Amino acid sequence: MTSSSRPAAGGRSLADRLPDALFPKLSGPAIVGLFIAIFLGGFLIFPVLQVIYVAFQDPGSGALTLRNFGDFFATSLFRESFVNSFYVSAMSVVFATLIALPLAYITTRFNFGGAMVVQSLGFIPLIMPPFVGAVAMQLIFGRNGTVNLLLREHFGFTIPFMDGLNGVILVQSIHYFPFILINLSTSLRNIDRSMEEAAQNLGSHGMRLFRRIVFPLAMPGYIAGAVLVFIKVFDDLGTPLLLNVNNMLAPQAYLRITSVGISDPMGYVISVILVAFSVLSLWASFLVMRGKDYSTVQKGGGGLARRDLKTREKVLAYGAVSLILLLVLSPHIGLLLLSLGTVWSYAPLPDGYTFQNYITMWENSQQYITNTLLYAGLAALGDVIIGTAIAYIVLRTGIWGRKGLDYLATAALAVPGVVLGIGYLRSFQGVDVPFIGEPLASWWVIIAIALMIRRLPYALRACMAALQQVSHALEEAAENLGASKTRTIRRIVIPLMMGGILAGFVTSFATAAVELSATIMLVSSDADSPLAYGIYLFMQTPSGRGAGAALGIVAVVIVGLGTLLSQIIVERDKKLKTQSGDH
Amino acid sequence: MTTEMVGIEIEDVHLAFGKTKVLTGVNLTIEPGEFFAFLGPSGSGKSTLLRSIAGFGPQPDGHIRIGGKDVVNLPPWKRDVGMVFQSYALWPHLSVRENVAFGLKERKMPSSEIGPRVAAALDLVGLKHLAERMPNQLSGGQQQRIALARTVVVEPKVLLLDEPLSNLDASLRVQMRRELLALQRKLGLTTIFVTHDQEEANTTSDRMAVLDGGVIQQIGTPQTLYDTPENLFVARFLGTANILEGKVEREGGDIRFVAGTGDKLLLSGEADGTGAIVLRPQNIAISEKPDADTLSGRILHREFLGSQIRYIVQAAGTEMVVDQGHKAGEAGYLPDTDVHLKVNTQSAVWIPQ
Numbered sequence: 064m065t066s067s068s069r070p071a072a073g074g075r076s077l078a079d080r081l082p083d084a085l086f087p088k089l090s091g092p093a094i095v096g097l098f099i100a101i102f103l104g105g106f107l108i109f110p111v112l113q114v115i116y117v118a119f120q121d122p123g124s125g126a127l128t129l130r131n132f133g134d135f136f137a138t139s140l141f142r143e144s145f146v147n148s149f150y151v152s153a154m155s156v157v158f159a160t161l162i163a164l165p166l167a168y169i170t171t172r173f174n175f176g177g178a179m180v181v182q183s184l185g186f187i188p189l190i191m192p193p194f195v196g197a198v199a200m201q202l203i204f205g206r207n208g209t210v211n212l213l214l215r216e217h218f219g220f221t222i223p224f225m226d227g228l229n230g231v232i233l234v235q236s237i238h239y240f241p242f243i244l245i246n247l248s249t250s251l252r253n254i255d256r257s258m259e260e261a262a263q264n265l266g267s268h269g270m271r272l273f274r275r276i277v278f279p280l281a282m283p284g285y286i287a288g289a290v291l292v293f294i295k296v297f298d299d300l301g302t303p304l305l306l307n308v309n310n311m312l313a314p315q316a317y318l319r320i321t322s323v324g325i326s327d328p329m330g331y332v333i334s335v336i337l338v339a340f341s342v343l344s345l346w347a348s349f350l351v352m353r354g355k356d357y358s359t360v361q362k363g364g365g366g367l368a369r370r371d372l373k374t375r376e377k378v379l380a381y382g383a384v385s386l387i388l389l390l391v392l393s394p395h396i397g398l399l400l401l402s403l404g405t406v407w408s409y410a411p412l413p414d415g416y417t418f419q420n421y422i423t424m425w426e427n428s429q430q431y432i433t434n435t436l437l438y439a440g441l442a443a444l445g446d447v448i449i450g451t452a453i454a455y456i457v458l459r460t461g462i463w464g465r466k467g468l469d470y471l472a473t474a475a476l477a478v479p480g481v482v483l484g485i486g487y488l489r490s491f492q493g494v495d496v497p498f499i500g501e502p503l504a505s506w507w508v509i510i511a512i513a514l515m516i517r518r519l520p521y522a523l524r525a526c527m528a529a530l531q532q533v534s535h536a537l538e539e540a541a542e543n544l545g546a547s548k549t550r551t552i553r554r555i556v557i558p559l560m561m562g563g564i565l566a567g568f569v570t571s572f573a574t575a576a577v578e579l580s581a582t583i584m585l586v587s588s589d590a591d592s593p594l595a596y597g598i599y600l601f602m603q604t605p606s607g608r609g610a611g612a613a614l615g616i617v618a619v620v621i622v623g624l625g626t627l628l629s630q631i632i633v634e635r636d637k638k639l640k641t642q643s644g645d646h
Numbered sequence: 647m648t649t650e651m652v653g654i655e656i657e658d659v660h661l662a663f664g665k666t667k668v669l670t671g672v673n674l675t676i677e678p679g680e681f682f683a684f685l686g687p688s689g690s691g692k693s694t695l696l697r698s699i700a701g702f703g704p705q706p707d708g709h710i711r712i713g714g715k716d717v718v719n720l721p722p723w724k725r726d727v728g729m730v731f732q733s734y735a736l737w738p739h740l741s742v743r744e745n746v747a748f749g750l751k752e753r754k755m756p757s758s759e760i761g762p763r764v765a766a767a768l769d770l771v772g773l774k775h776l777a778e779r780m781p782n783q784l785s786g787g788q789q790q791r792i793a794l795a796r797t798v799v800v801e802p803k804v805l806l807l808d809e810p811l812s813n814l815d816a817s818l819r820v821q822m823r824r825e826l827l828a829l830q831r832k833l834g835l836t837t838i839f840v841t842h843d844q845e846e847a848n849t850t851s852d853r854m855a856v857l858d859g860g861v862i863q864q865i866g867t868p869q870t871l872y873d874t875p876e877n878l879f880v881a882r883f884l885g886t887a888n889i890l891e892g893k894v895e896r897e898g899g900d901i902r903f904v905a906g907t908g909d910k911l912l913l914s915g916e917a918d919g920t921g922a923i924v925l926r927p928q929n930i931a932i933s934e935k936p937d938a939d940t941l942s943g944r945i946l947h948r949e950f951l952g953s954q955i956r957y958i959v960q961a962a963g964t965e966m967v968v969d970q971g972h973k974a975g976e977a978g979y980l981p982d983t984d985v986h987l988k989v990n991t992q993s994a995v996w997i998p999q
Contacts, residue, residue: 255735257731257732257735258735258737260702260729260731261729261796262737262748263701263721263722264700264723264727264729264797265728265749265752265796265797265800266723266726266749266752267748267749268721271752276737279737279739280738280739282739
């Protein structure tokens with residue numbers, strides 16, 4: 064990561080030039096880039112490589128071997144877990160599609176009164192950590208939950224919504240369908256109207272038109288969303304853990320490490336499989352999408368023509384949308400009821416209502432909340448600082464290897480939280496923090512660092528987008544008026560990027576605040592626990608569920624406010640830019 | 647690939663988007679096999695009128711007959727009119743061959759026939775060798791030709807071209823408009839061409855309609871519209887026009903135009919009351935000596951244009967544009983020269999108020 068030194072001016076002797084070659088002068092950005100590379104190498108690449116290495120290592124002799132993988136597939140529990148993880152992820156994609164497709168289609172193709180409401184409500188599941196909703200879903204859809212109690216009473220049968228893997232599929236598809244909704248809606252909206260008109264002009268209409276033109280053009284958006292859902296579900300630890308479904312890969316990895324021990328190779332083998340599947344899915348989607356960036360060919364825009372609904376269609380559409388939204392909001396409704404209920408067991412609704420849960424929660428959870436604010440705050444701050452630096456280096460300098468820095472930071476997307484957690488435990492157990500004497504792996508700061516690494520890709524995208532919107536001419540104008548590079552960055556670039564940076568901070572903060580999969584591996588004492596882990600602990604006992612739900616509501620409020628805030632910042636920033644930019 | 651030629655009749659077509667009137671009382675007959683242009687500035691309603699013929703956008707009031715059949719109630723896919731879009735609208739997920747074959751497949755044509763038809767259409771636009779390409783691998787001009795092939799392959803009754811040349815660069819535009827015209831003549835397709843560029847309309851169309859504010863201003867051959875505009879909008883929109891406002895006085899048998907400044911010009915045609923005359927720059931001659939019916943003026947500015955020199959002359963209370971042919975060695979007049987303008991009143995067009 065050195066600045067490319069120009070060929071020396073003629074006339075200088077080799078002896079004069081030698082020091083330059085041996086000690087190349089590093090520019091400011093290059094030094095920053097080098098530090099970031101070392102940081103990411105130490106806290107992302109090294110731990111993951113360590114995990115992969117251990118997976119291929121004989122636990123006894125330390126020699127490289129494939130035996131661990133042989134053992135993995137020879138154990139029926141692991142084979143079952145592997146199949147289950149795959150099945151749950153695939154089915155979650157199917158159900159998420161069933162939820163998202165009608166919403167996307169109805170709101171983009173027709174003049175539909177509640178389109179804005181649907182599109183905003185569609186985001187709501189994302190503002191709740193999935194495992195938080197899991198317990199509430201148990202109470203509504205479980206074997207003795209509201210719906211089945213009513214079904215049994217009135218119709219004499221029940222539906223096993225939440226039994227075993229079904230529960231994981233239901234909770235995950237309700238939580239992650241917005242990824243498909245957002246991507247699919249965007250690509251439907253981006254289809255140039257003349258694409259549809261040209262087909263109509265040549266005699267096509269109705270379902271044939273949808274099948275031959277509209278759907279293929281929306282396909283890239285759908286695939287992008289579906290792959291994201293698949294990976295997220297495949298890697299998720301919290302939801303199966305809370306639903307007590309242990310025969311899946313991520314929970315198995317967690318249980319092996321926590322119960323058998325850090326030296327058990329199976330946790331590492333599972334980690335390698337998780338990473339391999341993430342990378343494989345991303346690669347497969349890349350192959351499918353290659354050459355399918357249709358936006359460059361479509362010039363006009365304007366979106367598809369919207370049609371008015373006939374009365375019968377309207378009833379059908381509103382009915383379907385209401386039912387889906389009710390389903391989608393059920394975790395929130397359930398959580399709210401649980402947090403306000405006295406006892407809720409074997410009954411459609413809680414027996415009585417009280418604020419006692421909130422009081423209990425407050426008395427027991429202040430430490431969790433302050434920890435969360437501290438960890439998520441540090442993580443988000445680190446993310447935007449690193450994100451801004453990488454964005455500047457990639458977009459504004461010619462430093463060698465700058466793209467690599469971008470890829471390095473983005474690579475965190477393919478690393479499941481549980482894998483990063485295992486990697487940290489393995490890599491930093493023996494490393495003592497200077498002056499404190501504690502192992503790095505159990506020091507609280509490691510939790511903040513894990514969160515920082517996990518959220519970095521998102522913050523980086525926000526910073527990149529923010530910098531891309533700053534016209535290069537604005538910087539050149541400052542330099543032309545005598546400002547140095549550093550002063551230009553401080554006085555022009557950073558202030559103009561501020562909106563995007565803030566939005567990145569808030570998003571990182573809000574999502575880091577409810578992360579469970581990496582933190583659950585790294586929490587070494589209750590005093591160091593963040594909120595997500597607190598909820599997990601509460602939910603372990605029936606008597607703690609009310610207070611756990613109350614803490615869950617706190618989490619939802621934090622993430623919800625964060626999302627709202629970042630939305631407001633982005634909108635305000637957009638307005639400001641269009642006012643000054645266009646005329 | 648020739649079809650029976652049909653005409654288009656547009657009768658009393660009105661269209662409003664909410665309270666904004668986009669088309670008002672449009673009446674128009676396009677003859678079978680004619681190359682017809684809709685010319686107007688942006689927002690004039692020319693594209694809306696074209697889209698109404700294709701069946702896109704809100705349904706207008708009135709009648710649109712294609713080959714005698716009223717299509718105003720038909721959806722786009724039942725109209726059998728071919729349209730080439732301004733953005734070309736080639737489907738990016740289909741290859742060139744699949745794009746061109748699309749309409750034939752919609753018509754349930756057996757694939758044994760589709761192959762040769764597609765090949766013939768690609769041959770017609772000279773791009774047979776690009777059949778397997780994807781649209782994003784084509785240049786703008788190639789995309790344009792494929793869009794054309796995709797439309798004519800289904801042998802539509804009429805061909806609608808919505809600003810087809812606006813996305814091409816200048817030199818390609820001239821070449822493409824010639825090719826378009828040649829293709830139209832070859833196929834004998836009744837064609838409507840929408841453009842805001844008068845040169846495009848002039849060079850291609852048999853006749854054209856000039857639109858402004860959703861109203862047809864004038865219909866005729868390009869030459870008729872240029873030489874005898876019926877109103878000031880058409881006069882100004884087609885080429886450069888000097889417009890002098892004033893009134894008409896009769897002295898004996900003579901009809902004279904009197905400008906606001908008192909300058910007089912003898913008119914050769916019939917005129918009456920108050921109004922304006924339109925004088926084209928090339929129909930005015932500059933002389934140094936006064937004569938009967940000359941306007942005296944002073945040269946403010948000159949622009950050398952190669953084949954001619956354009957003078958801006960302060961005369962008759964306005965700044966008049968006068969073009970004089972240029973021949974090698976002639977110096978022409980310099981700014982600040984006092985001159986006299988001799989007007990060819992045969993060419994002057996009287997537009998009553």
